Amino acid sequence: MHTVFPATRLSVIEALGSADTETRSRALGVVAEGYWRPVCAYIAVRWQLDQPDAEDLTQGFFTRALLMPVLERYDPTRSRFRTYLRLCIDGHVRNARAAERRAKRGGEMTLVPLTGREPAADEIFEREWVRAVLADALAIMRVQFAAKGREIVYSVFLRYDVDGAELAARPTYAELAAEFDLPVSQITNYLAAARRALRLAVLDRLRTLTVSDEELRRETRALLGA
Amino acid sequence: MMRLSDAMVEHLRGLTDWPDLTGTRYEIRNIIGRGGMGTVYVGLDHALDREVAIKVLSVEDHARAERLGREARILARLEHPGLVPVHDYGVLGDGRPYYVMKYVRGARLDEYATTAAESHEKLRIFLRICETVAFAHAAGVIHRDLKPENVMIGAFGEVLVLDWGTARVLGDPETTTATVEGTPGYMAPEQLDGHANLCDARTDIYALGAVLTCLSSGEHPAIDAIAEVAAAEHPDDRYQSVQALAADVARHLAGEPVSVYRESFTERLARLASKHAVALALVGAYMVMRVLLIAWR
Numbered sequence: 001m002h003t004v005f006p007a008t009r010l011s012v013i014e015a016l017g018s019a020d021t022e023t024r025s026r027a028l029g030v031v032a033e034g035y036w037r038p039v040c041a042y043i044a045v046r047w048q049l050d051q052p053d054a055e056d057l058t059q060g061f062f063t064r065a066l067l068m069p070v071l072e073r074y075d076p077t078r079s080r081f082r083t084y085l086r087l088c089i090d091g092h093v094r095n096a097r098a099a100e101r102r103a104k105r106g107g108e109m110t111l112v113p114l115t116g117r118e119p120a121a122d123e124i125f126e127r128e129w130v131r132a133v134l135a136d137a138l139a140i141m142r143v144q145f146a147a148k149g150r151e152i153v154y155s156v157f158l159r160y161d162v163d164g165a166e167l168a169a170r171p172t173y174a175e176l177a178a179e180f181d182l183p184v185s186q187i188t189n190y191l192a193a194a195r196r197a198l199r200l201a202v203l204d205r206l207r208t209l210t211v212s213d214e215e216l217r218r219e220t221r222a223l224l225g226a
Numbered sequence: 227m228m229r230l231s232d233a234m235v236e237h238l239r240g241l242t243d244w245p246d247l248t249g250t251r252y253e254i255r256n257i258i259g260r261g262g263m264g265t266v267y268v269g270l271d272h273a274l275d276r277e278v279a280i281k282v283l284s285v286e287d288h289a290r291a292e293r294l295g296r297e298a299r300i301l302a303r304l305e306h307p308g309l310v311p312v313h314d315y316g317v318l319g320d321g322r323p324y325y326v327m328k329y330v331r332g333a334r335l336d337e338y339a340t341t342a343a344e345s346h347e348k349l350r351i352f353l354r355i356c357e358t359v360a361f362a363h364a365a366g367v368i369h370r371d372l373k374p375e376n377v378m379i380g381a382f383g384e385v386l387v388l389d390w391g392t393a394r395v396l397g398d399p400e401t402t403t404a405t406v407e408g409t410p411g412y413m414a415p416e417q418l419d420g421h422a423n424l425c426d427a428r429t430d431i432y433a434l435g436a437v438l439t440c441l442s443s444g445e446h447p448a449i450d451a452i453a454e455v456a457a458a459e460h461p462d463d464r465y466q467s468v469q470a471l472a473a474d475v476a477r478h479l480a481g482e483p484v485s486v487y488r489e490s491f492t493e494r495l496a497r498l499a500s501k502h503a504v505a506l507a508l509v510g511a512y513m514v515m516r517v518l519l520i521a522w523r
Binding site: 127130131134135138161162164165166192195196198199200202203217220221223224 | 228229230231233234235236237238239241242243244246248284285286287319320
């Protein structure tokens with residue numbers, strides 16, 4: 001799918017406005033691929049919905065985006081794409097709630113907006129967006145290392161830097177070396193290689209999700225917390 | 227696809243920014259702080275077996291990379307006890323530049339000023355800042371982002387002016403950017419308005435006035451007057467050199483009148499009494515003795 005929009009990321013947004021249904025569909029696929037999970041998580045948290053209802057609304061949002069001119073109205077000079085997308089989602093959910101009220105059907109999903117005690121909408125969306133970008137980057141890394149026949153590098157990284165982040169005390173290099181039957185120097189080399197790959201995968205993912213170099217830099221800074 | 231926990235997300239975020247110094251003599255140990263341009267780490271220089279500070283650009287960006295390189299070159303060029311010495315400069319495998327400098331343990335001035343320091347001590351620190359800035363001005367370098375957060379008080383009392391990333395080198399068009407850079411509250415009006423070509427030494431003098439206000443506001447009318455003149459809206463109304471500003475602060479510390487404040491008669495008496503406190507005490511003691519001797523006879 002990336003080969004369809006290789007030159008400039010703005011072309012993804014431009015393609016969303018294409019008269020050709022297939023082109024629009026592919027462009028939306030790029031956006032949906034990158035944002036489906038943060039959008040779903042955001043809807044679930046912001047509107048206090050369970051996972052299936054949030055997934056339904058997310059699906060509805062992207063379906064509507066395919067049928068109606070929503071995302072192609074984005075103006076890169078006015079805001080970052082992520083901010084615009086969040087505003088569209090809020091509008092979509094509010095409309096869904098209004099439609100539900102009109103229908104007055106009992107027993108269907110109830111949308112409860114947040115009370116203000118929870119994190120701000122932007123914060124929720126950003127947190128879920130960061131989570132999704134990092135998860136996607138890990139998936140990219142796994143595929144890349146597997147393609148080179150170096151699954152072991154990803155496994156060591158997963159054990160130490162991903163699963164290990166959950167532990168009060170991460171395993172030592174010596175423990176990892178024993179576990180994977182490798183010298184300690186190999187463990188540190190693998191970790192260094194995987195960390196380099198992580199940065200590249202994250203930047204690659206962000207490049208897909210942003211429309212300009214300036215936005216890429218801003219989003220990279222946002223992701224790094226810099 | 228796996229759902230990452232918050233702890234995993236935070237750890238991976240840090241790793242994404244983590245510089246890979248494989249193949250160099252340095253090893254990263256910990257983060258010291260993050261700034262607008264990059265992250266500063268404490269690291270180990272294996273060759274010399276000493277701790278160093280390493281500033282690394284966070285995001286690949288040509289303009290910022292240029293700026294980081296320029297900052298390193300400016301610091302390398304300006305050798306002064308008030309500046310952190312730069313040891314090395316390089317580029318990571320992923321294209322991000324970094325430079326290595328002396329690791330200074332200490333406290334930022336904004337933290338230091340709230341926890342310690344009597345008024346005179348803070349003014350002495352201010353004079354040390356002025357010395358460094360005046361030295362840079364003499365070398366044709368304007369800092370453009372002076373503020374308490376960019377001053378470090380070292381463990382041995384050294385006063386270091388940090389973060390020269392927004393510095394302008396007079397005569398160098400590359401550093402005369404039209405972009406508004408600096409910190410609101412410390413930026414001179416000409417800087418806020420984006421008139422980069424109008425920024426000169428007096429732009430830093432404005433910021434020094436704001437720093438002085440931050441350190442000693444309300445402690446003495448003469449100091450308030452000095453700060454007010456330093457941070458005057460129009461550059462022509464400010465002190466015209468850092469030396470002139472520092473001279474007034476030094477005069478105040480020495481108990482002498484300052485050039486920008488006309489003191490009342492009682493203030494003058496109080497100042498003189500304070501300046502000559504020891505002599506007055508001796509004269510007073512002598513007079514008391516005389517009176518007692520006369521009374522005894």
